[in-house]
Amino acid sequence: MSSLALLHASQLVTLAGPARPRVGKELSELAIIRDAGILIRDGKIERVGPSDEIERILNANCIQDLEAARNVKTVDLGGRVALPGFVDAHTHLVFAGNRLDDFERRARGETYQQIAEAGGGIWSTVEKTRAATEDELFNQAKKRVDWFLKCGTTTIEAKSGYGLTLEDELKILRVIRRLNDETKLEIVPTFLGAHAVPRETSAAKHVDLVINEMLPLVAKQKLAEFCDVFCERGYFDLEQSRKVLTAAKMLRLKLRGHVDQLSNSGGAKLMAELKAATADHLEKTDEQGIAALKSANVQPVLLPGSVYALGSTSYPHARAMIDAGLAVVLATDFNPGSSPTASMPMALSLACTQLKMSPAEAITAATINAAHSLNRGDKIGSLEPGKTANVAVFDCEDYRELAYWFGISQVQGVYVHGQQI
Numbered sequence: 001m002s003s004l005a006l007l008h009a010s011q012l013v014t015l016a017g018p019a020r021p022r023v024g025k026e027l028s029e030l031a032i033i034r035d036a037g038i039l040i041r042d043g044k045i046e047r048v049g050p051s052d053e054i055e056r057i058l059n060a061n062c063i064q065d066l067e068a069a070r071n072v073k074t075v076d077l078g079g080r081v082a083l084p085g086f087v088d089a090h091t092h093l094v095f096a097g098n099r100l101d102d103f104e105r106r107a108r109g110e111t112y113q114q115i116a117e118a119g120g121g122i123w124s125t126v127e128k129t130r131a132a133t134e135d136e137l138f139n140q141a142k143k144r145v146d147w148f149l150k151c152g153t154t155t156i157e158a159k160s161g162y163g164l165t166l167e168d169e170l171k172i173l174r175v176i177r178r179l180n181d182e183t184k185l186e187i188v189p190t191f192l193g194a195h196a197v198p199r200e201t202s203a204a205k206h207v208d209l210v211i212n213e214m215l216p217l218v219a220k221q222k223l224a225e226f227c228d229v230f231c232e233r234g235y236f237d238l239e240q241s242r243k244v245l246t247a248a249k250m251l252r253l254k255l256r257g258h259v260d261q262l263s264n265s266g267g268a269k270l271m272a273e274l275k276a277a278t279a280d281h282l283e284k285t286d287e288q289g290i291a292a293l294k295s296a297n298v299q300p301v302l303l304p305g306s307v308y309a310l311g312s313t314s315y316p317h318a319r320a321m322i323d324a325g326l327a328v329v330l331a332t333d334f335n336p337g338s339s340p341t342a343s344m345p346m347a348l349s350l351a352c353t354q355l356k357m358s359p360a361e362a363i364t365a366a367t368i369n370a371a372h373s374l375n376r377g378d379k380i381g382s383l384e385p386g387k388t389a390n391v392a393v394f395d396c397e398d399y400r401e402l403a404y405w406f407g408i409s410q411v412q413g414v415y416v417h418g419q420q421i
């Protein structure tokens, strides 16, 4: 048995609260404890409270059990801010190469759609990913795993979607599984076989392949917990998206969806109709779409990094979503095309400056609400007794500094299952 006490955080941002996603005013309630500490035993949080209280408990435990006393470690956080590790609920972690050419073309004024039509875009990453071996994909993604951890993120969701053949999609999902097993980052797998229409086929034929061949094997091999689809003009329309997600639901996968990103195609309503866990992007979603999400309590996953990196100003209507009572989630959308960032602090900055969320709302959306969207709200996303001891420490005194200083890393320490990495 080993114990760790983290003491003297200026603010311990616990996010303790009701055991469900936070809505409305609850998004602003961070349940901060000042000059606080955490007692961790065997990777789980045993106690949170004022530092002197944690020290008293620790001393009492040590007197009772001298053997245990030898295995106690204390760390002085020196008046820094401590938070639950970020939970990034939307990433495309595994792919080969990069999209530097797209990046430069956008800088010269071409749009995401123009570049895709000219042979760049998702398809160019698919070609490179198909050509890569499992080990090559693993090694490239491992470096990115370190980026997430260095930014204070301890759990991510990761999608397939750059293979688009049965074998290549399974290859990506196996790499995700191996990264989850062999690195400190917890990774929740999502199957995104309907991410783009492969050059060699039609959308209708690809949907058949996804439904008849890919999904049954993904489910049988338990390679994914969620299924996602890119519902957009030029990708998969509403009816095709409905078919894929309905088939996934029959196989007991939970649902997420890239919807209303570049155009309002009624994607938010579809996700409500299918009782999806999340509807992601939503840059073009209108009031009706927001009302539909509310009617089925679908969680919106907002991805301001992709709006920013595409050079657009079409940010989703976060305030209207919060006012409607939706349990908003914030994520990076890490991917080589539209959002090459693994930084949740960058997402917090964009949430405050562009989505007009408060720093507290953004932090709730990046931790406990994100955890609930991944079906892990009982294990991660807040610092409460019984939960996994995933903690991120930042070299500042006030939690609002996380969103305020941008482009500067303030991460001072990251703990996963109570172990510093």
Ligand code: NIG
Pocket: 092, 121, 122, 125, 230, 258, 261, 306, 333, 335, 336, 337, 338, 339
């Ligand atoms: O979430 N919208 C579709 N998928 C990604 C972009 C993927 C890519 O460009 O490689 C997104 O923005």
Ligand code: FE
Pocket: 090, 091, 092, 258, 333, 335
């Ligand atoms: Fe995405």
